[in-house]
Amino acid sequence: MPPRLTPFATPLLALGAALLAGCSSLPWAAGRTPDGARANVAILETTDVHANVLSYDYYKLKPDASLGYERTATLIRRARAEFPNTFLFDSGDTIQGSVLADYQALVKPVTCAQELAVYKAMDAMDYDGGTAGNHEFNYGLGFLSQVTGTPMNVDGGRSDHCAGPHFPLVLANVYSARDGKPIFKPWTVVTRQIEAYTADGSKLSVPLKVGIIGFTPPPIMDWDKQHLAGKVTVSGVVEAAHKYLPELQAQHPDLIVAILHGGLNTAPYTPDMENAGWYLAGVPGIDALLLGHSHAEFPGPRYAGLKEVDAQRGLVRGVPAVMADFFGKDLGVIRLVLDRKDGRWVVDREESHSEVRRICSKPGGPNKSGPQAVECVPADPAIAPLVQQAHEAAIAYVNTPIGESTLRMSSYFADEGNMTALAPVNAAQIDYVRTELSRSHPELAGVPVLGAAAAFRTGFGGPDDYTDVAPGPLTLRSAADLYFYPNTLAAVKTDGAGLKAWLEKSAERFNRIDPTKAGEQALINSRYTGYNFDQIQGGIRYVIDVSKPVGQRITTLTFQGKPVEPGQPFVVVTNNYRANGGGHFPGLDGSNIVLAAPDGTREILAKWLESRKQISAKDLEPTSWNFAPMKTRGPVVFTDASGKQDVARKAGLDHIRQLKDHGDGTATYGIDLSR
Template identity: 80%
Template sequence: MSPRRLPLTILAASLLAGCASHAVKPNPLLQDGARANVAILETTDIHANVLSYDYYKLKPDDSLGYERTATLVRRARAEFPNTFLFDSGDTIQGSVLADYQALVKPVGCDQELAIYKAMDTLGYDGGTAGNHEFNYGLGFLSQVTGTPMNVDGGHANQCAGPHFPLVLSNVDSARNGQPIFKPWAVVTKTIEAYTQDGSKVSVPLKVGIIGFTPPPIMQWDKQNLAGKVTVSGVVEAAQKYLPELEAQHPDLIVAILHGGLDTAPYTPQMENGGWYLAGMKGIDVLLLGHSHTEFPGPHYAGMKDVDARLGFVRNVPAVMGGFFGKDLGVIQLVLNRQNGRWVVDLDNTHSEVRPICPQKNQCVPVDPEIAPLVQQAHEAAIAYVNTPIGNSTLRLSSYFSDEGNMTALAAVNAAQADYVRSELPRLHPELRDVPVLSAAAAFRSGFGGPDDYTDVAPGPLTLRSAADLYFYPNTLAAVKIDGAGLKAWLEQSAERFHSIDPSKADAQELINDHVPGFNFDQIQGGIHYVIDVSKPVGQRITSLTYHGKRVTPNQSFIVVTNNYRASGGGNFPGLDGKNIVLSAPDGTREILAKWLEQHRTIGAKDLEPTSWKFARLKTHGPVVFKGASDKQALAHEAGLDDIQQLKDHGDGTATYAIDFSH
């Protein structure tokens, strides 16, 4: 029987087989009945947001930044006598500062990354690598983590890195089959405990840590990893290395997973395998990440065997501490001494996520030690992004990108398409006459809050403008597909929207937040299509034409996208890396910056109009969505006259209504 078809209970049992509970050597200082309180603190998905600063708007942003998370860490340490601090990955990539230190003026072997300098001030006890750690290549990762790697392109020298162990159990070198990081480590700290009679004693607590990253990195960073490393599933890696870790007799084992929770049938390629890791015998605590959400929290309410209020996954205490330095994850463990070992008291243990801004404009102060450590790199990054590259007569914005404002995406699509139309005939003369389309998605569409949008004002353009228009350090790729594949691509993108029932009188939410904005690809290049949100998923593209003629299933197209999507990122049908016809050595952001510079001044004549629209639909009740407040005029400026603001929530966000009847 295929594991995919096993009932979850049977599959879980099969996965647990062979993982014995870790035995602990007796501690003569403690008798049964002793008790200890231990707080496990977690950061995750910091994405090199060291300071509370927006490099795109060139102004402070109090809603994010590790320098404020650090304040929460210090407060937690003052509150709890015993703490351990871990990081769940996606640490070194994701900000202008990160790109500057990796791509513009790479740090030397003797230099520590700004984010690691900041983290070292707090004394972390361990961490793991997320998928974005691999974005800059294995050589850079090897260097900045201080980890010599026996891989093609790896760094053989011991360079400056973080002052805490990084563990990763499911990525091996293709050369020798050995893990590129240590798969596990044991951290021992002295804690305060209380005997049964109330006496305070100081005793060592041994905590074993084991790390995991999402297996799909082999698709997402194929150009950096193919032929250099191999990746295993998180359960398979746990089955292999947990016995080794248990043989060290730790008091607790903490699994540090850069991944979230998914109860779908397990496969070794599962992106968010936390639910299955929690079922592995021997794991006492689970740290999560990658999903850019908070756990415990309402997003996970109703999930099987998950307590989304107190923070348990299959009776294992767990936490996911947000992203961008906006939160700190805290697990308050109560340990009881039973049969000569520490046991987690589940009835008195709980998790929580502590935000740096409990309310709008009420954020904790910055930790004053952080900014001076990174000031030089911070100022250099600002100077870099202010390099002029051209002008624009248009406002290029991702406000209302889900509703049809393609001004920001049109610039990306134009640059991508021009690049491929120039390069492809030289590499593949036989494809010279195949139409070239381009796909782009809004990376910043409000997920991170009311300021999380691309917004380039008319006037001078700088490298900051290009970074705002294209957030990630992807490279450009082009794929060859047919008309059926094009429609399937658009159908999956249209899953960004909920199904709308025209007969309902109650308000209906338009946007499906379970489909991230970066998976809503909008394609241009002479095509036009209609999205009917009243239709079932997979049947929403009701009209698809190329230069006014219906696209046929066998019609050939070249679609320009990025390496992530072309190699299978997002699991779009037909995109698995096998139909790539061009893999550019150049980054998409650099291609865009050069295109803007070559055009000197861009206007409406340089950008293709919006290529899609919603089908006309008369609904009995309102169709609503959330966005940044007071932007209705911008919607109308973009030609979206059917959008009206209904309610300003007073926190920078508002509820809007969209009328499909016109």
């Protein structure tokens, strides 16, 4: 029996029915978000992971809590717990850069049905999209097409659908030479339900459409010329944005996020600019900018003082932007505040800002157990099991024995003259090219062959970021430690003037030292990367005078004891990156390459070490350069790993001494330039 209605029930029911009927005319009831509503959205970014899935150092064969995507995953989960509305994107340089990556690409390549380990890990975190960095092209277009699950109409590309990441990759500025079309989708739109609130505080669930468009550095055509020439073309970042943004805007997204594998440079714009983020931020229609490539943090002090850049709040020309460092050390977070105006979402740029969240705290920060304590977040337990089989196979691979060494080969103090880690690279390169040139270029048989090598690991990533191969058995891990990148070998023809210009460019690694200055002076120019400090061997000797201005520092240059003449011919062995213009060295643009080897420098080095069976000091050329003697009033200092003064002494650098241990694995050293 139905309940009996009171005398007041009928009019109340009528009123309720009328209210319900009236609600159908309200905008949110009809699927439209009302003006005055507000939403907070977090854009999360990873970049330059370089296949460092686990917190593990394959060169030292031990865990390393200071890096690894498995810890970034923890930050991602924490951010999602903090922010109800999140989107997660990756800015590239994802599939290359670790022993695990090389194993899956070069040693035992994954099949079409197998997904790369790094993409397995990222899929576990449910990404919304990403782009390709320059290092995505290191293994060739066929491999890239396969592992990204992207059929490509290019020479060497794949037409089938292979296992790839479970999120879209977009790239707007690389095109097939066959048909002129982008090799990846230039843009896409991802939609996610978000929480929003009306002006009176009512909670809404509404869809948010986010358009993404991706860009890679145009110099890939130089850096990976052997893989890309004749197969693809590249346009400038700004040109590609102007070309494809109208298409994306026609889809009426609520937000547009530009994903750039590049940093910030305010120099005059050119279509081949490597770090064009500042100019991309100036293209109308972009609401947020994700950066990468520079292996740096933005916001951060490195970018303080740049025009129209707020390096504290993370704004580039008013656009919220972030760059999350490298190797899984950080998570980038852009906090966007959205206001609903005139039927569309508008970013409140006064309220929005960016930050970089580290997996490890900096020494001496708040909430530490001691003044120098460093705390790292735990690894996400879901990641390691996904890649364990590939991880163990990579470890077994790098432990393959190839010989023995009686000396320590280390990049500690490589900037100060310790060439023990560079000499075997140069020796292997020179031997290889002398043999190959006699076959392919007999007219160059009498031209001296020199070797140029740089120390790739000089502490940029922390106190463990050095090459250090101990005396004793050598393995493939030793070769990978001595030669960090999967470059191929290239040789260029130059002359004495070109050789001097090459060395002058390398000498920019040092600050100019004033001998009369009483205060402390830093030897190393931190803005000039260590991997661009080429040190050349093969019978030459040279002197670097750091008291002189850039371009005038090579004061002595001899070959076999005689001064080098400007027109004297040389062949210099380097890598494909440098030979094709990487680092902007004078005279190196790919036009004077006389040998582009199909073999990787690391593999050439491994075969050289194996052929020698045992390496001792007599097999390696001594250091080929020294600083010009100079007495300074004040100390000249640099930073290196702590407790390594004995390494310097054994390398013949007894004019170096440790001055101060920082307590974080690094120390300040002094160098007496008068000796």
